[in-house]
Amino acid sequence: MSLESKYKQTYYEVLSISHDATTADVIDAYGKLKLIFQPESLATYSLYSEDELKHLREQIEDAYQTLSDKHKRFEYDAEVNPNQIASPKEELESIDKPEKIQLQPSKPINKITMPDSFKQISGKALKDIRKSQNISLKSIASQTKVSLEYLEAIESENKATFPAPFYFKSFLKQYATAIGLDPELVVKAYIPLQSENPEQPKK
């Protein structure tokens, strides 16, 4: 049996932070790990070779460079779909608990700027972005007055429940705004709509 590791740690695991960590959390975790894994550090003594430590420092550096930058972090999140496992439980909780968001309707959202190269986004990716913003579907529903059923359809890409295209685009825009994304870009990039629009500009 090979001793080589097959499991690749995510940047979040490298920094030992959760997926909803703020930029301040990222910087804090990076600062601590940088000290711990610096050359001559006592805490790692005898556990790693020089090469291994060098590699670990590079990993920490890469993770920091990506996660501390909102653009890069967004791209990275969309790529690795980090919330796959955690999502069902969170959703249950958000249904059971009374909605707190109504008490503070003007809760600030982190605006996410999408790169120009951004062409496609899935319902799953939208859901992950919403989770990373720590916003529940219910709070979007109460804020936008779009029914929960349609919001769920956006994330699950369940076309059977989609309303007429005109309304659907409007709902999608409101949803996108609520999670801090550019509504126009999202409507263009949302995959289920692309397949339905043959007039989409071709490459």
Added chain:
Amino acid sequence: MNNTKLSHGKPSTIPAAKHPPQIWAVASGKGGVGKSFVSTNLGMALAQQGKKVVLVDLDFGSANIHTFLGLANPKTTLSSLLNQSSININDLVEYTTKDNLGLISGAGDHLQMANLAHFQKLKIMRNISQIEADFVILDLGAGTSFNTLDFFLYADQALLTVIPEPTSIENAYRLIKSLLSRQLKGLPENTKEIINRILTEKQHKAPETQTFASFLMDLQFQCPEYANIMREHLKNIRLNLIVNQVREPADSKLAVAMAVVSQKHFDIDLNVLGHLYHDNQVTHSLREKQTYYHQYPQSKNVTSLNRIAVEMIAELASKHQSQTHTPS
């Protein structure tokens, strides 16, 4: 003033504890890092909080807990337990002037005790759990002998003592590796072999470090049931850490840093209890046959020890609470 006169044979007036004792084992990978200082002073701090404490000196060969307590050479030792068939371990406890702080010595037992047979080890363990006390603190020998490892794993809580020196850190990690390997001794032979290779070998080929933690992650990925069994086994290892003899401010961060590294490397929680400062008065107290804890009650170290004792008591209380709340 001599406030630690030996009062051997005097029965304790403190009522017997309602629960089996909470057993703490104190060990260090390397000798000379103040392990016995930590165990005796924690014992005194716990007694100061009104708990009944019995220290058991299992550092066979270099047992000197009695000296830290300011006691003369003990009259009874643990070996009586092995030599006499009908003896109650509670009769072996010698009390200090504080009748809630006692000692079972291992001094003078070198020849017999250093090479315990398996059944003797089990007999001692069985008896230790019958000591009438709130806390039993086992002072274990340095190093990674099976004796030390087994008592360390047997205890409810294991306390690792290190000092901010490379040799001490190296041996502390070696102790953790030995504990993992010992705890997983029931696994199939080929799995054990892989684990031991991961724990001991350095891989020069791959830049990615193969650690015990990444091994567990691989296993979780490929064979989750098996990984869960292993995690279930490892849950029994409750490791705590005290960094002793801190001289420079930077070293006070060592404990937390080691906890991060243990998590990353071994996937093990290392609970940081705190750090104690280097203090020349420790040696002075020993020479004067006084206890540091009572001679310097205002020192930073005694303040830290008291805080740690309070945390240990709170942890125990929450454990008892969760036990009584389970439906019967």
